[in-house]
Amino acid sequence: MSGVPEGRGATATSPPSLAHLLSAKRRFLVPATLFFLTYYFALPVLVGYAPELMATKVWGNVNLAYLFALSQFGMAWGLAWLYVRRARRFDALAEELVRAAEARARAAEDAGARP
């Protein structure tokens, strides 16, 4: 997929654990959340505190304020698309974890049944 190194993910050498999944999620979710909050709040802040700048005409009567507002739609859709793509990897990791846990539970049960 993308160029992000998968060093700390579940590999053949390290058994999958919840910590791997959580840190993989954190590596995506924390920057993504900070990014969209910053990008979004830049709009009311700029419109509120730099109205002259935002009234700059860019194309015909279309100004910076409107284009920036419109770009927020693209930003939201784009980030949602990125997340959904990335989440497939989280899903695969989660599934692996659940299978491993079930296998462990079965093994423990078998051990318990044969005293």
Next chain:
Amino acid sequence: MTTTLWMFAAFVLATLGITAWAAGRSRSTAGFFAADRQISAWQNGIAIAGDYMSAASFLGIAGIIAFQGYDGFLYSVGWLVAYLTVLLLVAEPLRNLGKYTMADVLAWRLRPRPVRAAAALATLTVGTFYMIAQMVGAGTLVALLLEGSGITYAQAVVGVGVLMVSYVVFGGMLATTWVQIVKAVLLMGGTLLISILVLARFDGSLVRFFDAIGQVTYTEQGVTVTRDFLTPGLRYRPPYGPLELVSLGLALIFGTAGLPHILVRFYTVPDAQAARRSVVWAMGIIGAFYVLTTFLGFGAATLVGRDTIAAHGGTNMSAPLLAKALGGEPLFAFVAAIAFATILAVVAGITISASTSFAHDFWVNVLHHDRELYPGEEVKVARITALVVGALAMGIAILLGPTANVAFLVALAFAVAASANLPVLVLALYWRRFTTMGAVCGLTTGLLASIGLILLGPSVMGARAWFPLENPGIVSIPLGFLGAIVGTLVRREPAAESAHAGLLWRAHTGAGAE
């Protein structure tokens, strides 16, 4: 006139048909509250859009843009971007941990009775405010849209109330979901049609359309003025305008992920993956709609004009009057029917989420310690609650009368959701140390702070307001978080801390989810 009545009747018949079909299917408890978790991702996505795009969105946003230009469009932006909070932080863990309500997530590792009682109180408060706003709006609009038919405000309120209660009581979540879907499809169809017709009036040229937006003429205090409606500042001006914008943005971005009637929708799908996909569907539809509000709002400003709209019922009539200008009586009737459908679907959604919270959180869990006294009690209590909530909303809406200023109630609902619900939801999911005391303190602080600041603000006190902002979010959201954090730091709760690992496991793998 008669066309409008026929279209109203057609929608009512169609939705009652859906209710009858649903009544035959959803018999179990999970059926009533969560449509047996059999709603698919795309269906739920459309239903979320239907639940979300209230009359305030469709009629209100067109009106705000028509009257205040670009500043109104900022609402459109916030209403979409807010879904990133839902998508990234809330939807999937909520689906994995809960059964029917937001409080399920809190009760997972905290002491259930206090947190459920506090969460139910916040949910019912949001629901009541939102509902009264929608009911007053509904009464005014239906009376206005059906002008000349002899239908009064009170009759319109009762009509809307009876229908919404019928959907919920007889059809449960399944009927409510399909009413949302039908309404969302109608709304998108109507909006797209109007947008195309608006652009056609400018010979299909966006350049001409935006040029016209640059020179909107209207009367202000008896003087004719021409303004560029694309320039910011028509509504939000110094000294408090910029702060108001940020505060509004905070309430939208953090409030959406705390709106009970949106959160319950995630329990109707089979699993967290479906919940995620449904948010993406919803974002596609909601975003497309709000981009098109450019044509609805600025179209009304340029083609109908502020003066004409003000003389024919005020801001909320902007979209219907634009439809009339573009396509005459038939299009007006169609848009009026869409507005009617919009109101009905939204009030039905709020009614079911309020009833679910009361029956599931308060009645069964708080009063009866998580036991039904007899099979089917939970659903029965929810049905009775829906009747009571409906009757109360009708009564209050009739008492307040058609001239009541209710717009601030929607702002209040978002503020409570953002200041009370969201902080505790996020902390319960992501902060190991979080405690029952923290949840109860956070919920009550957020609730009291948002209600208090609105009561002391300009929406209620006018020019003599103690608090300068209409939107309290910028103060009440930090207070909500502060309450939750201080409440937590008072005393450790080892049981809740040690249960956090289990919560993380289930929230992020989905193992054992309902």
